[in-house]
Amino acid sequence: MGAGRNTIFRHGRVAAMTLAGLFITLTTAFAAGGACDGVKVEMTKARKDRYAPLVVSAMEAKIKPAQVEFSAILENGNWSATYVSTPASDDGMMFFHTVNGKMHFREVWGGWAEPSERPELVAWARKLGAPVALATCFAETVTEGE
Numbered sequence: 001m002g003a004g005r006n007t008i009f010r011h012g013r014v015a016a017m018t019l020a021g022l023f024i025t026l027t028t029a030f031a032a033g034g035a036c037d038g039v040k041v042e043m044t045k046a047r048k049d050r051y052a053p054l055v056v057s058a059m060e061a062k063i064k065p066a067q068v069e070f071s072a073i074l075e076n077g078n079w080s081a082t083y084v085s086t087p088a089s090d091d092g093m094m095f096f097h098t099v100n101g102k103m104h105f106r107e108v109w110g111g112w113a114e115p116s117e118r119p120e121l122v123a124w125a126r127k128l129g130a131p132v133a134l135a136t137c138f139a140e141t142v143t144e145g146e
Contacts, residue, residue: 035140038133040075047073051082058105061088076134115143
């Protein structure tokens, strides 16, 4: 009876550890997914076509819209941000604000950041005027994979 009990206890511990690991994984996945709740993040051809000329017009270097590569396009209310790469610049997240139906370039964030810097990134975007949801999604986007 003692050997049978040990086997049951051992299997119970394995099951408990598996459930704990699954809980941690799901909690992390839901937390990451929640960072962009309320933010439109779909990368469609139409959205790329709409933002490419805006990116080009905001840059000093002369490039063509076809040379802009998008890693992310985020929209929330009258604010948006595009994570872009071009042959003439380092990768960066460009922020736009729509006023009276016209999109205006506001600022670009470039460089790299670690997940521990997310609060500072959110504060930076909020200082621009970006809504909380967009600022949070931006911070998650530029630090994911770090």
